[in-house]
Amino acid sequence: MKLILTLPLVIPLATAALCLLAWRFRSVQRMLGIAGAFALLAAGAALLHAVLRDGVVATQAGGWPAPFGITLVADLFSAVMVLVTGLIAAPVAVYSSANVDKRRESFGYHPLFHVLLLGVCGSFLTGDVFNLYVWFEVMLIASFVLIALGGERGQIEGALKYVTLNLMASAVFLAAAGLLYRTAGTLNMADLAVRLRTQTEPGLAGALAMLFLVAFGTKAAIFPLFFWLPASYHTPPVAVSALFAGLLTKVGVYALIRVFTLIFVHDTPFTHNLILALSGLTMITGVLGAMVQNDFRRILSFHIISQIGYMIMGLALFTPVAVAASVFYIVHHIIVKTNLFLISGITERLGGSHALKRLGGFYDSRPVLGLLFLVPALSLAGIPPLSGFFAKLSLVRAGLQVGSYAIVAAALAVSLLTLFSMAKIWAEVFWKPAPEGREQAAAPPGAARGMAALWLPVVALALLTLYLGLFPEHFYRVCERAAGQLLEPAAYIEAVLGARR
Amino acid sequence: MTALMAVVVGALYAGAIYMMTRRSMVKLIIGLALLSHAANVLIFTAAGLKRGAAPLVPPGGALPAETTADPLPQALILTAIVISFSVLAFALALLHRTFKVSAAEDIDQIRSTEQ
Numbered sequence: 001m002k003l004i005l006t007l008p009l010v011i012p013l014a015t016a017a018l019c020l021l022a023w024r025f026r027s028v029q030r031m032l033g034i035a036g037a038f039a040l041l042a043a044g045a046a047l048l049h050a051v052l053r054d055g056v057v058a059t060q061a062g063g064w065p066a067p068f069g070i071t072l073v074a075d076l077f078s079a080v081m082v083l084v085t086g087l088i089a090a091p092v093a094v095y096s097s098a099n100v101d102k103r104r105e106s107f108g109y110h111p112l113f114h115v116l117l118l119g120v121c122g123s124f125l126t127g128d129v130f131n132l133y134v135w136f137e138v139m140l141i142a143s144f145v146l147i148a149l150g151g152e153r154g155q156i157e158g159a160l161k162y163v164t165l166n167l168m169a170s171a172v173f174l175a176a177a178g179l180l181y182r183t184a185g186t187l188n189m190a191d192l193a194v195r196l197r198t199q200t201e202p203g204l205a206g207a208l209a210m211l212f213l214v215a216f217g218t219k220a221a222i223f224p225l226f227f228w229l230p231a232s233y234h235t236p237p238v239a240v241s242a243l244f245a246g247l248l249t250k251v252g253v254y255a256l257i258r259v260f261t262l263i264f265v266h267d268t269p270f271t272h273n274l275i276l277a278l279s280g281l282t283m284i285t286g287v288l289g290a291m292v293q294n295d296f297r298r299i300l301s302f303h304i305i306s307q308i309g310y311m312i313m314g315l316a317l318f319t320p321v322a323v324a325a326s327v328f329y330i331v332h333h334i335i336v337k338t339n340l341f342l343i344s345g346i347t348e349r350l351g352g353s354h355a356l357k358r359l360g361g362f363y364d365s366r367p368v369l370g371l372l373f374l375v376p377a378l379s380l381a382g383i384p385p386l387s388g389f390f391a392k393l394s395l396v397r398a399g400l401q402v403g404s405y406a407i408v409a410a411a412l413a414v415s416l417l418t419l420f421s422m423a424k425i426w427a428e429v430f431w432k433p434a435p436e437g438r439e440q441a442a443a444p445p446g447a448a449r450g451m452a453a454l455w456l457p458v459v460a461l462a463l464l465t466l467y468l469g470l471f472p473e474h475f476y477r478v479c480e481r482a483a484g485q486l487l488e489p490a491a492y493i494e495a496v497l498g499a500r501r
Numbered sequence: 502m503t504a505l506m507a508v509v510v511g512a513l514y515a516g517a518i519y520m521m522t523r524r525s526m527v528k529l530i531i532g533l534a535l536l537s538h539a540a541n542v543l544i545f546t547a548a549g550l551k552r553g554a555a556p557l558v559p560p561g562g563a564l565p566a567e568t569t570a571d572p573l574p575q576a577l578i579l580t581a582i583v584i585s586f587s588v589l590a591f592a593l594a595l596l597h598r599t600f601k602v603s604a605a606e607d608i609d610q611i612r613s614t615e616q
Contacts, residue, residue, distance in 0.1 A: 130577055130580075133581075134580065134584070137584045137588070140588075141587065141588060141591065144588075144591055144595075145591070148595060148598070151598060151602065152602075153602045153603060156595065156598050156599050156602050156603070157599060157602075157603060157611045157612075159595055160526075160595060160596070160599050160611065163588075163591070163592055163595060164521075164529060164533065164592075167533050167536070167537075167588060167592070168521075168533075168536065170588075171533075171536040171537055171539070171540045172540075174537070174540040174541075174544070174581050175539075175540040175543050175544070177544075177577070178540070178543060178544030178547055178548070178574065178577065179543070179544075179547055181544075181547075181548065181573065181574065181577070182544075182547040182548055182549075
């Protein structure tokens with residue numbers, strides 16, 4: 001057993017258990033939650049450091065050799081994702097302490113938060129398709145309760161849609177895993193990679209690939225499977241929305257990239273061109289959906305969908321540059337999107353609403369908040385020198401290299417429309433005068449409580465965006481190596497199965 | 502036997518999808534339950550329907566002469582049943598809450614998040 005691989009699972013699990021022990025003491029839970037999230041961040045950093053130094057790390061929980069044992073494995077992509085999970089968990093845990101009300105806290109907000117992180121980290125670290133299903137369910141059950149916790153009408157109704165569509169995706173995933181076992185006789189991903197490359201039934205493997213595409217595509221909210229997302233993400237408290245927006249759909253994207261680089265590569269002209277078409281449609285429908293919305297968080301929700309398109313565009317182009325760009329894009333997007341949701345929480349606290357028409361005048365009263373909004377907003381649209389520019393630039397470069405001009409045109413057009421949408425939020429929330437009846441100084445009572453806990457996470461994430469934008473080469477080099485490992489899985493297979501093959 | 506089970510799986514999927522396309526929330530939950538049953542029976546059938554001993558061989562022992570059954574699909578199904586059981590319990594509680602806060606049983610009336 002390698003401790004470094006189990007820590008990102010043990011820390012959230014232990015934090016959740018300790019929070020449950022401290023059930024009656026909300027402030028103890030809050031402190032434990034923040035400590036656990038920072039510990040996860042440290043564990044993620046240690047894991048990435050180890051993988052950068054030693055290459056792919058694998059271990060067999062329970063001591064049975066692969067492919068029979070329970071494999072935990074981290075290549076660079078997994079390690080980067082675990083680190084980003086920590087990078088999001090820590091600010092959101094701090095933010096929750098001022099954003100989540102007492103009732104939600106006393107009904108288990110903090111333990112659920114960490115169970116969710118456990119599911120997310122487990123999905124990133126597992127080397128087995130069925131365990132991936134189980135980790136997905138851990139994550140989903142925690143997210144089901146988090147989205148409904150509080151029991152407001154919008155929340156419950158959003159949760160019903162979220163639960164139904166995610167359960168359908170899970171059923172498809174389960175059936176696909178069962179059939180995959182029947183086809184290949186194994187569920188260990190490295191073993192599958194070996195066996196499906198040599199097997200003789202491409203039709204069956206193609207059908208399985210499509211089942212996995214539907215299952216993970218629903219979780220990742222790609223076209224035309226995204227309808228649960230805009231129906232539910234704007235309903236829970238902002239801290240929950242931000243955590244979901246940052247992490248949940250990206251677990252689906254991670255799973256898509258994992259299976260379509262490691263397992264289903266027997267017929268890339270068909271599967272990856274299909275993904276390319278879906279990525280273009282995802283970008284376009286998402287951004288068009290965002291343009292007609294008039295609620296801060298609903299606009300952001302539709303932009304999640306649109307941005308998912310960019311992430312799978314890199315997977316679909318399937319060249320080292322493109323996959324590296326995808327990894328870069330995922331990380332950039334997680335940081336930026338979480339930050340935008342956190343900012344929407346501050347404007348809601350100060351202005352009392354998420355509806356654009358009821359907000360306004362914040363550039364007058366809070367110019368710093370305006371600047372803080374502009375960092376992630378312009379980064380999302382891809383304005384240099386912010387992180388989104390480099391993410392989009394490398395995707396466009398990858399697209400031009402293989403001559404996919406249509407998708408490059410779509411990507412550029414969508415980023416223009418994204419800019420339009422961000423400008424709309426800017427104009428409505430920050431620039432236009434405050435609406436009648438709301439005095440500038442008269443924020444709702446209690447608005448000042450814990451403002452530092454709301455501001456600090458936003459500032460920290462904005463600084464991260466600036467760092468990724470001003471020094472992209474540091475992280476881009478890691479992404480290039482991660483893409484190399486994804487496209488040449490020999491190291492991954494050897495780390496899991498040993499050198500005997 | 503496999504052909505019969507294939508029909509059963511098909512009927513379960515058809516029933517699940519039919520139930521989920523109804524407008525009643527109770528039928529939605531029944532549909533979800535059928536969907537997870539369909540997936541479980543599908544795995545069970547696909548893994549091969551055969552009678553056989555568990556493939557346990559003592560250290561140094563010879564391979565058993567009679568056919569052995571693959572225990573893994575059953576372990577998968579067992580895990581999946583536990584998960585779907587707990588998720589359905591949650592879905593039922595959620596259904597109850599939805600009914601209380603929306604006073605609607607018709608899914609078409611649940612639109613307060615769509616405006």
